Amino acid sequence: MTDVSLEKLTKAYPGQTRPAVNDVSMHIDGGSLTALLGPSACGKSTILKMIAGLLPPTSGDIRFARQSVLQLPPNRRDAVMVFQNHLLFPYMTVGENIGFGLKMRHEPKKDIDRAVGRMLELVQLEDMGTRKPNQLSGGQQQRVALARALILRPKILLLDEPFSNLDANLRLEMQQLLNSLHQELGTTMLFVTHDKEEAVGLSNKIALILNGTLRQYASATVLYGQPKDEDVARFFGARNFVPGKCGPGYFDCALGRFTLPESVSSTGRLLTFRPENIVVGGDNILENSFHATLASKQFLGSQTVLGLQKGDIFFEALLSPQIAEPLQEGSTVSVHLPQRSLWILG
């Protein structure tokens, strides 16, 4: 299994003030399924193209299994990229599309046919080999694109927004297919997405890219629970930020003094807690509790959003509708922030 290292990778386009990719360093474990997550035009596809060898970096290095690959053209790298719009060759049949890479390697036709047959089976398109790509549905086309890459048994598979053009059901189906293929083949896979649910649901580790820089590279639980800064926290849906001051083991702010868990460092000026971890309406006066006014209440189906106000501070809580039901707008409620839900940002 091949690991991938990016070392201070930078890509600057002439005439642009800010590099599209700025000093990105990360190590991708061999055999892992990693997501490059970020809003559109944040530079994540540029990183993928540089790894595939389709764009030369301005500076920095890319290593596969500790060997620099910068001098290798795209067709000699062990990385295959699958583009966002599947880009099947329209004048070739599905089978010819899948066998394209092997044909370029001048493999015997007999071997190609056999391999194509196996790939069609793998992506469940057994009877489609002789069709033209435009006779297939969007999901089938995407599967052909995947098969066309996998037939080469690449050590590294790069996927650019592989599911963004598919409807919700197909996307789920494709994600499951990718997941099972990943477990079966042990290929190092790197995919680009702007959808944080997709990144969280599919990958072992997520690299969050904002404005061309790598902001945090960690597992999904860490990104949700222990974001590195406010931007990262906001990207993952954090809404509550309270300024204040840290002391040894506690945090002082307008909501009161909160005891921090030992795992949280006592430096930084911003307290954050996820809306879904707040306990509202408990009777007992626990540690890290206070009273607040229920300013608003909005039923969202599976959840209810509460807007809470204490002094100048406004924050949100997500509750199950059953628990939120008896709470009256305008009333005073008790609020408890469990220790483990607290996190301090720099």
Next chain:
Amino acid sequence: MLMQTNRHTENSRDGLSGPVWFSLILLVSWLVLPLIPLAIWSVSRSWYFPDIIPSAFSLRAWNYVFSSTSDVLPALGVTTLIALCATLLSVIIGLPAGRALGLYQFRGKALVELLILAPTIVPGIAVALGLHVVFLSLGLAGSYLGVLIVHLIPTLPYMVLVMAGVFANYNPDTEAQARSLGASAIQTFFYVTLPAILPGLLIGSLFTFLVSWSQYILTLLIGGGRVVTLPLLLFNFASAGRNDITGAISMIYILPGVVLLLLGARHLTGRSRAVESLRQI
């Protein structure tokens, strides 16, 4: 105009309406009628006013055309060679130029497009007179190479504009995808790029060939009489009053146009991408 009539016939397949028939007949006669006297001339011995048909027939003109003493066959060779070379050079220059114009936005693009169009707007004779002086000093006047180069002036715009239209509807990521799948740069061109642009390339080459084939003024001025192509020969015999030989050479002269039109007819039906892109221009 061809496409216009074509669409009419498609719309009313059950039977053509009167006006459509009328315009169709008008079009065909406009194209074909002038050729009929030429064809007759080529096999006539004596044809004087007010006879409807010649009083005597003969293959004299055709014998002369194919005889070793006439210049017709060498001129046919020269014309074909220059047209083929002009087409080849137009492809070599026009393909990358059209790709750049079709795919990329850059400063001064409008100016470049105007400059490329210019030869189709500016009268050829004005350009040729000026170029003659330059070519004389370069030693290119009166040479085959000089004529070939000057033919590129009217042919290149067609090639560049057709290719720009083709590439405007082309996704260069397909090539990147092929490279990533293990194709070398050369394999990518032959397996991915060429099949995608081939219809446009054929249309552009067809135009280029015929435009070069029909050059008269540029060949006459730059070739200085030393490079003799079919249109020059044709004009010589026509002005000398040899209608029979003029007719025979005309028959040879229209041949490639007819052959290429028949070969290209499939692409001119309006279903090909190349024709689509031509309409966009």
